[in-house]
Amino acid sequence: MSHTSTEMYELKKKVEELKKIRGRATELVSLYVPAGYDLNKVMQQLREEYGTAQNIKSKSTRKNVLGALERAMQHLKLYKQTPENGLALFVGNVSEQEGVSDIRVFAIIPPEPVNVRLYRCDQTFVTEPLEEMLRVKDAYGLITVEKNDATIGILRGKKIELVDDLHSTVPGKTRAGGQSARRYERIREQETHEFMKRIGEHANEAFLPLLEKGELKGIIIGGPGPTKEDFLEGDYLHHELKKKILGVVDISYSGEYGLRELVEKASDILKEHEAVKERKLIQDFFRHLAKDTGMITYGEKEIRHALMLGAVDTLLISEGYDLIRAKVHCNACGWEELKTIHESDFDAFRKSYQACPKCGSQNLSFEKWEVAEELIKMAEESGANVEIISLDTEEGQQFYKAFGGLGAFLRYKLH
Structure with a gap:
């Protein structure tokens, strides 16, 4: 079965995010439901696990496991039947602060059928079945x-x-x-x-x-x-x-x-093998750059502008591109500001805003999301192609180092 590079890229990003999460105890729930499996049986198992979890001695662990199981059962009610390729569900407390509960649900409908039936409550999420899907088979x-x-x-x-x-x-x-x-x-x-x-x-x-x-x-x-x-x-x-x-x-x-x-x-x-396609794609990009044809662009600001105009034919994003968009919003007057930063700088971004510079209110909210996912969505909405450029080829490495891993072929010149 063939999958688009964006499907695999998005799955890879989600798996990387899940692998970073650590529970304080065995309180993270991983659930794999195979394609065609009866959701009623899954719900029955979760209810049984909920009953068993009430006997957990640690008060905080018991609270987090019960909370995770409740959220898992609530989420499963959203499905009338198991999705075509099955379902991978990850639920647990992701808060890094002692005594603070932040239970999140990560639901993944994978690009190929889930062939394992699994429930596990552990200190880490079980991601191996998804990682096997990411492994290039050909x-x-x-x-x-x-x-x-x-x-x-x-x-x-x-x-x-x-x-x-x-x-x-x-x-x-x-x-x-x-x-x-x-x-x-x-x-x-x-x-x-x-x-x-x-x-x-x-x-x-x-x-x-x-x-x-x-x-x-x-x-x-x-x-x-x-x-x-x-x-x-x-x-x-x-x-x-x-x-x-x-x-x-x-x-x-x-x-x-x-x-x-x-x-x-x-x-x-x-x-049509991927390595050959990728090499040709990046060589074409460099050729347009050298000849100054005006039919390519690079840089986040420039690409975002071209996507808004519907001028992008093919968006190129490196696997190594990891910048995020950070937003601060004043809930009192509506003022907000957006910045593109590294994930590691998000805490510093939050701390730099103690009060709204417009009205002085301290009632601020913060959001963050990946630039790559946002640009991919914009590209798909405008009918542009998306190519994920690996770091496994010399050309891919060169593209990442020279352009930060972001570029685009244009449908027409921008003046």
Whole structure:
């Protein structure tokens, strides 16, 4: 099943938020309801857990667990039936102040079906089933081969994982003639064969488990000379893996850099693979920047303005972008102010406003939300595409460092 990058990005952000929360005791409730499961049975279990929780000795823990279970049951009443992909519900006291109760409900309808039925009350939320959904399943096997070196890797999503770096001591060709030269050549051929056999064994070990799980989409082989063809033609790879070979590519390098070159040179073979798409997207962005075409923009203020005008064609947001919008509002006169800051600066933002600068009232309220989520919503409302740029590629890293991880392609020039 294919999911949009924004779905996965939003799920990843929610999981990261949940993982940061710690209960003072075993008082955080995690509930997973599989697709199609009867909600009445879930409610019955929660009522039973509520009865059991009344026996908890600690007064504060008992209060927080009972509060969490009450909120969970209230939330479940909002659903007539289990959502199509099931439901993940996380409820508990998120307050960091001793003796203060702030029970929150985090409800997630995941992008793919929940296949586990789970209830747990613990000091942390159970996020592993959601993390498994975030794990990129589709993988491509990568092999670079030359006479004395071979590298085995896996392209998963936009990230290249180095699996093995192999080396041999196969001697070079001799220039001498006669019987000793023929014997030398036989030794050389035998050592080459043993090295190829070792490459095959390591590749089989790396790729067969992926094949069995249905995750291996193909294998690409590369190298600077004819050795890669010799490896391919020989009986070194498992016969089932041979069926997965998508192509053979000429490359100049070996090692980790060779794997990156292999992915780049095999872009026609991989076509719509995420790493290739991302590389092309960022290269196009830099090309527009260099030529000053006026068809891109960057910076939060500029992008927000372009989105409001409906001028954005494609919004680019880095996975590393983590700024928030902080708002202070005067409940007496209606004055308010907005700032874009780091999450870690929110407490300082609150403390900097003791009273309303307009009317002097101390009746102030504060809000915060993620800039990325706000911009994604604006993009979707204006019909713009959204691309989440990873930090797993060189281009993604460059985009984050140079532009803070925020950019956009425009539908028309802004004057």
